[in-house]
Amino acid sequence: MGLIVQKFGGSSVANAERVMNVAKIVTDTYREGNDVVVVVSAQGDTTDDLIDKAHEINDHPSKREMDMLLTSGEQISIALLSMAIEKLGCPAVSLLGWQAGFRTSSAYGSARIKSIKTDRLRAEVDRHNIVVVAGFQGINKYDDLTTLGRGGSDTSAVAIAAAMHADRCQIFTDVEGVFTADPRKIPEARKLKEITYDEMLELATLGAQVLNNRSVEMAKKYNVEIEVLSSLKRVPGTIVKEVAKMEKMLVRGVTKDTDVARISVTNIDNTPGIAFKLFSKLAQKNINVDIILQSVGRDGTKDITFTVAKDNAVDAIAAVHETFDIDDKNITCATNVAKISVVGAGMESHPGTASKMFEALYEHDINIDMISTSEIKISVLIDAQDADRAVAAVHKAFYPELN
């Protein structure tokens, strides 16, 4: 018994049958004696369809009008879900972002939540209504509609849970929770009962694609416990929280990220501050750099190798040219690479983690190109063609009991 916030993504409400399925989950929770606030995204492909409609008319529509257009998507979802809940005999009321009190920054298309005025939400809960809120949207100081950017509905849900001091925030997806590896690739992968915010952030960044990163950051900031679980299979999911039980595991998970480009620059004159110059230029261009490796060649010139997201590769090469007076032949860009990572808050106190990972790769004849470590993760860059084998080998090394 308490206040539960539940969030359902676009695929969970893609058609009438799925909307009814969500309504069933929500009304079951309500009938167990809980107050329920539900956050939903636009149905299935609605957002993409609306973007297509816009582009038929204008290749570069203003962001304000784009937000006006896209926010209609969740409006349809909340109305339909409320009707479904009423159909199942429970009282429901739908609220748009602005009605639910979401005040955001003015940045159309990627607004940040500034505050939630919870009066209306609270009043509807007090009236024992199931409150169905449009995720992903709010209004700015001009009273104009804004969107939080893709995946923003997760953030909407966490923000409501934080503002209303909810007892639980459940994010329903099409997977059962967070796994030690991608269960579609590694059948032995195991669902985690618990995971810390920091581990989840590393896993999200590394391509686990379960929770939107900004929502995890917000959950960490306001200490909101999130449960990630399936909307199709009623089994416990994974709890994301500040301190998580380790369940005798050394690492939480093994991930693969193939959205990586490796850029190498050789023969740079060895003068002070060259790394600073290059990486400040990249920062100016809003390019996130991941792994960095710098070395001095025999002739006294320097080599720098770094990785960026594939989309940023062309801009990154331009940044290299703008920074150094250098020949094209001294710049190489490889995109057939993959980053394999192990993540776990406990690895700091287990110095053997890195060697265990390297040993597993060595035993399977997989060459390591670059290495990067943080307090809670170890990443290696390898050939893309070895990626799936590498994940399997590393996963087996860390979870021998599962194989």
Add this chain to the structure above:
Amino acid sequence: MGLIVQKFGGSSVANAERVMNVAKIVTDTYREGNDVVVVVSAQGDTTDDLIDKAHEINDHPSKREMDMLLTSGEQISIALLSMAIEKLGCPAVSLLGWQAGFRTSSAYGSARIKSIKTDRLRAEVDRHNIVVVAGFQGINKYDDLTTLGRGGSDTSAVAIAAAMHADRCQIFTDVEGVFTADPRKIPEARKLKEITYDEMLELATLGAQVLNNRSVEMAKKYNVEIEVLSSLKRVPGTIVKEVAKMEKMLVRGVTKDTDVARISVTNIDNTPGIAFKLFSKLAQKNINVDIILQSVGRDGTKDITFTVAKDNAVDAIAAVHETFDIDDKNITCATNVAKISVVGAGMESHPGTASKMFEALYEHDINIDMISTSEIKISVLIDAQDADRAVAAVHKAFYPELN
């Protein structure tokens, strides 16, 4: 040069090409030096599609959620039209009903406009933006979305024109204006330059289907001149105003209405107040009665015949049974009837109008069943199969110069 309100219906913005066509009309008006506020409806079949989606989930959705659902339709239209206007190089800003200041009564699905707070509208016009407003919608005192009922976008446009003291209110449709008869049936029908509010109300009620009645009532109340014109053909339309030039015409138009059921009740005991009893019962059931005829039979019993819309026929018969203790055989209902009317503010001072109409029908061997007259119209009930011939005959009688 002035402030012009333009309204475009759903078929005018049904697809990308039509949206661009509307944007062209709007930007041309703007480039002539006018301030422009545009009111649009939902695209083409959007409203019907949304209703279907709702009924897939719930046969009897709450009206509040239905309005939440349906108002998304205009939201899409205003965003797309604004993008189209920007594409043509003019500044545009879209506003939802609540952003444009529409405050309505609480009756979801058929709300009435209570006030328009024009601050935002005025501010956007002062910034030289073309303002694109969602028709058909507003918010009630609970800050919940409401709709004005079908055809409500006409009313939205007239309300804005009244509140902002616009110089003109143009209602664009798929016809060129108001004609002396249906131009698809009577090729000689002539487009009227001007028509009074009262005449327009009679014509609308009689099935001319050009302007929503409530919008004409509002225009009359606030003395807003409306121009009805085509969104596809750039020619002058018809002006609807308080006093209209008669252009040497005796009547404004001839209309046909086949949505009529004639109910006859015979052998009613001749006691006082029987008409009162019947028609107050019908009023209780929200049934509008049109033509009424009452007579006394030879045996001293009374007969009452009246007409209602076809949809109301079954309820009307029930009302008869509830009022009188009478046999089924004394109640007859005919639906193969049509009402032919001539409308014109000038007919009061021309006593020959009625006889001219009756003569035309007599000459074509068309039998008149019932007659009803008001200050500005004469209606006759005839066999439905004679309806088109009757309109042609009457039209020819009143506009001999056109034939």
